[in-house]
Amino acid sequence: MNLATRALFRASSLATAARRAPIVVSPRFAAIRTYASAQRQAGGGGGGMGSTLMVVAASAGAGAIGYHYYLEGTDPANVKQAAGAAAKGVAAAVSGEKDGKKEPIDYQKVYNHIATLLEDENYDDGSYGPVFLRLAWHASGTWDPAAKNGGSHGGTMRFKSESSDSANAGLGIARERLNRTKDKFPEISYGDLWTLAGVCAIQEMGGPTVKWRSGRVDGMEENAPPEGRLPDATRSDPKHYHDVFKRMGFNDQEIVALMGAHSLGRCHKDRSKFDGPWTDSPTVVTNAFYTELLNRHWVERKWDGPKQYEDKESKSLMMLPSDMAMLQDKEFKKWIEIYAKDEQKFTEDFAKAIAKLFELGCTFKENSKVYEFKATNA
Ligand code: HEM
Numbered sequence: 256m257n258l259a260t261r262a263l264f265r266a267s268s269l270a271t272a273a274r275r276a277p278i279v280v281s282p283r284f285a286a287i288r289t290y291a292s293a294q295r296q297a298g299g300g301g302g303g304m305g306s307t308l309m310v311v312a313a314s315a316g317a318g319a320i321g322y323h324y325y326l327e328g329t330d331p332a333n334v335k336q337a338a339g340a341a342a343k344g345v346a347a348a349v350s351g352e353k354d355g356k357k358e359p360i361d362y363q364k365v366y367n368h369i370a371t372l373l374e375d376e377n378y379d380d381g382s383y384g385p386v387f388l389r390l391a392w393h394a395s396g397t398w399d400p401a402a403k404n405g406g407s408h409g410g411t412m413r414f415k416s417e418s419s420d421s422a423n424a425g426l427g428i429a430r431e432r433l434n435r436t437k438d439k440f441p442e443i444s445y446g447d448l449w450t451l452a453g454v455c456a457i458q459e460m461g462g463p464t465v466k467w468r469s470g471r472v473d474g475m476e477e478n479a480p481p482e483g484r485l486p487d488a489t490r491s492d493p494k495h496y497h498d499v500f501k502r503m504g505f506n507d508q509e510i511v512a513l514m515g516a517h518s519l520g521r522c523h524k525d526r527s528k529f530d531g532p533w534t535d536s537p538t539v540v541t542n543a544f545y546t547e548l549l550n551r552h553w554v555e556r557k558w559d560g561p562k563q564y565e566d567k568e569s570k571s572l573m574m575l576p577s578d579m580a581m582l583q584d585k586e587f588k589k590w591i592e593i594y595a596k597d598e599q600k601f602t603e604d605f606a607k608a609i610a611k612l613f614e615l616g617c618t619f620k621e622n623s624k625v626y627e628f629k630a631t632n633a
Contacts, residue, residue, distance in 0.1 A: 265477065277389045295474065360443055362451065362512070367611075368436045371385070371457055372435060373455075373460075380521065383429065384520075385537065386425065386428055388456045388457060388516060389429070389603045390453070393452065395612050395615050396484070400485075400616070404479075405480035405616060407617060408446050408617045408625075409473060409479070409615065410471065410474065412430070414476040418481065429452070445473055451469075452608075453465075453613060457605075465585055465613075466606070466625050467610065467613065470617065470623055488529065491577075492580060500513075503612070505608070505612075511591055512608040513609070515601055518533075518576060521533070521558065522563075531571070535571075541600075551567070556570075564576075564578075568621075
């Protein structure tokens with residue numbers, strides 16, 4: 256997205272700032288509005304009975320697997336075995352298997368399908384993009400090279416031991432919605448699906464092109480990481496964040512670049528117990544996380560919830576203790592200032608750090624293709 260367009264997004268977001276839940280819909284979303292509204296659901300669950308019936312009806316012939324996914328909720332692993340035989344047949348039909356030979360998956364088509372799932376004006380600020388990105392990050396950010404487990408490779412968040420980690424509260428909404436893409440492209444692994452959804456979310460929300468490779472293979476529950484690998488937002492000591500991200504192999508600059516993702520989305524009381532958005536443009540990739548962090552006057556919010564900060568003037572934006580902690584560290588602060596001044600530099604570094612994050616702990620075939628997807632409205 257060029258700077259002029261970005262400025263337009265910003266202006267339209269500011270115009271909506273007075274409302275509690277500003278909806279900033281990019282032209283890309285506008286282009287897919289008809290499709291998304293046609294599938295509108297009640298509430299934000301992404302997997303209500305309405306959608307169940309729709310999927311069942313739409314895939315009457317494809318039957319078992321789609322049906323089970325939507326009735327059984329977020330953990331298709333529970334029904335994987337039972338649906339196994341049916342799934343193979345469906346997979347062959349959908350992926351174009353001919354004479355026992357598999358056609359390669361067309362990942363641009365998968366990307367395009369995920370893009371159709373993003374917009375829903377009844378959900379949060381109008382987009383599932385932020386929660387898709389959070390799913391991809393939480394699936395990836397558990398990697399521990401010493402223990403040699405975690406990371407997106409095995410798609411292990413579909414198992415209860417990982418999905419029930421309190422850090423992952425609410426991510427079932429994203430997994431369940433993405434099962435629509437899984438039903439259409441059953442051969443894709445969950446790790447590939449979720450990371451590709453992260454890439455798609457960033458690009459469709461006006462962010463940079465993020466390089467991506469396929470090849471993650473579904474693992475078993477014993478491959479799932481233990482709880483406690485993800486950063487704890489209540490900590491106000493920067494060392495905690497250094498330690499968690501250093502374990503994954505990120506330096507200070509990359510950590511700060513990744514944190515720019517908090518220009519997107521919001522906190523939900525029923526998920527993390529925190530509440531509110533970081534910026535006035537929660538569905539557009541911008542450097543606003545850094546500018547807001549530096550330029551607003553942040554005070555502790557007086558409320559019946561965990562310690563968090565609100566901006567003194569409008570009280571409409573928030574920061575987590577973890578976000579504020581970044582300001583206390585000299586090196587972190589240096590990069591916050593650089594990205595606040597230079598949005599172009601931020602988006603370039605963000606794209607690189609995200610690509611690295613999504614590949615943590617993954618093994619790819621030698622010379623495997625590096626994809627650069629075309630945004631649906633580019
Ligand atoms: C110090 C590290 C981090 C901490 C402590 C942290 C913590 C949190 C918390 C508590 C929420 C609110 C969840 C909810 O209530 O729905 C959240 C949301 C979010 N986080 Fe982070 N986060 C961190 C780093 C990251 C990184 C590295 C990314 C991506 C690269 C990211 C992307 C997001 C997004 C997109 C949301 C919004 C989700 C939504 O709107 O549903 N975060 N984060």
